[in-house]
Amino acid sequence: DFVDVDPFGTPVPYIQGAFGAAADGGVVSLTSTDTAVLCGVYPEVCRRRYSSLPLKNEFKHETALRILLNACRRIAGMNDIGIEPIAAHSTRHYLRVYARVRVGAAQADRSRRQEGFIASCEKCGERGSSSLPIVMCDGCGAGTLSAGPLWIGPLTDPRVVGAALNVSRRSNLGGGAKALDALLGLEYFPPFSYSVERISSALKVPGVSQSEVMRRLASNGYRVMKQPFEKTGFKTEATYGAVAEAVSAVSRDARLEKAPLHARPT
Amino acid sequence: DFVDVDPFGTPVPYIQGAFGAAADGGVVSLTSTDTAVLCGVYPEVCRRRYSSLPLKNEFKHETALRILLNACRRIAGMNDIGIEPIAAHSTRHYLRVYARVRVGAAQADRSRRQEGFIASCEKCGERGSSSLPIVMCDGCGAGTLSAGPLWIGPLTDPRVVGAALNVSRRSNLGGGAKALDALLGLEYFPPFSYSVERISSALKVPGVSQSEVMRRLASNGYRVMKQPFEKTGFKTEATYGAVAEAVSAVSRDARLEKAPLHARPT
Known part of the structure; x- marks a missing residue:
């Protein structure tokens, strides 16, 4: 029906x-x-x-x-x-x-x-x-x-999304499978997403890579996923403090990598 | 239509x-x-x-x-x-x-x-x-x-209410006229009413007559009307302070009247 x-x-x-x-x-x-x-x-x-x-x-x-x-x-x-x-x-x-x-x-x-x-x-x-x-x-x-x-x-209802994804893959529906794949796991996250650009600008640090921040949060034990409804942004169960901390850490590491060897802290 | x-x-x-x-x-x-x-x-x-x-x-x-x-x-x-x-x-x-x-x-x-x-x-x-x-x-x-x-x-639309009241009176529709009459002037008042009982209890003064409080507010220059949708209560454009003041004043006067002559302040 x-x-x-x-x-x-x-x-x-x-x-x-x-x-x-x-x-x-x-x-x-x-x-x-x-x-x-x-x-x-x-x-x-x-x-x-x-x-x-x-x-x-x-x-x-x-x-x-x-x-x-x-x-x-x-x-x-x-x-x-x-x-x-x-x-x-x-x-x-x-x-x-x-x-x-x-x-x-x-x-x-x-x-x-x-x-x-x-x-x-x-x-x-x-x-x-x-x-x-x-x-x-x-x-x-x-x-x-x-x-x-x-x-x-x-x-989302993860069972329905998962089953529909299987059908899409078996039927070679590339676009459908991609759209459904983007929704997998959505049920674990709060109803909003974070913008790395916005946070790095608030923290007054140079722009950092979103995938690096997501990797950092994941290695700190938090669930993360790309925001499925927007071009950029990511979702996480981490608190804002933990997200801001990850952005800072990624930015610091990027600056360290760029700095000439002799300028690095020893 | x-x-x-x-x-x-x-x-x-x-x-x-x-x-x-x-x-x-x-x-x-x-x-x-x-x-x-x-x-x-x-x-x-x-x-x-x-x-x-x-x-x-x-x-x-x-x-x-x-x-x-x-x-x-x-x-x-x-x-x-x-x-x-x-x-x-x-x-x-x-x-x-x-x-x-x-x-x-x-x-x-x-x-x-x-x-x-x-x-x-x-x-x-x-x-x-x-x-x-x-x-x-x-x-x-x-x-x-x-x-x-x-x-x-x-x-209410006062023109429609007024015209309907005229028709009700001319046609001897007593109940209708009474209901419409209760709505006259409603457009001047905020969307709530006051309870004399509630205010006198908050002020810790003995209960006073609602019509006395309404009369007092009217003589102080405020518009007042009976709450048309409830059994008791009244509407006024006066502030809560002015309403509470009127309740106090009516209560004080009532106590003075009840007191024996020799106990009244001179």
């Missing part, structure tokens, strides 16, 4: 109908070409259509997908229907989400508890999420930008 | 259809028998159905009507439709709202700016409203209870 909504522009007017038409346990998928609105180019339009404040920053596509899913959650919830996201992607000019339909007031309430806010400190690059809006940065005390309400729970 | 929704239980599943079916400038009316949910008996259900936190206090019916109107506003807004409330009432076990339909994204955005929160201090009885949740009481610094998001704009 599968309902696919692929309209011109925003899918919001069709969400109630789509979730109402799907059977319990069925799947609804929605395309949105409303990318600019969901990514924060027109915040007033986003508030009108999705009842949520977007954030135009380095993980705006992930935020956009989470705003879209929470709109599905809210509208399905009005009819006592819960949602369970299965997968999401941001491709070219459009966004797309897939969610399982769970009929019942208890299921709708369970979904509601995945609603929250994401905060981004524009000064130091710290990120956070909470069930309430966050106004101050834990890291540096500066005011933060807060997006939401949006879906802060899991975006 | 008039669409009336009078369902069993919550009208939320029918809001999108009702506002979509009405013509520009037409009127949608909705009945809700979901009174307990909107009045704060089941906050989780209210959050699921209306995406709003209710407040079970002395003006819970007004809060309920404002939550219902904001749900209309939010859902109509998804289809680029704005709303203009005309009238609202709480009668026996049900709530009812009437709103004009204004088609267009600009109209929907104008309606959205009437969304906000109402705060109630359970300690001193102070109230307030704001476009953001209020966490601390202006009056006494205690934590407040905040309801919303809800409609903090006008609940």
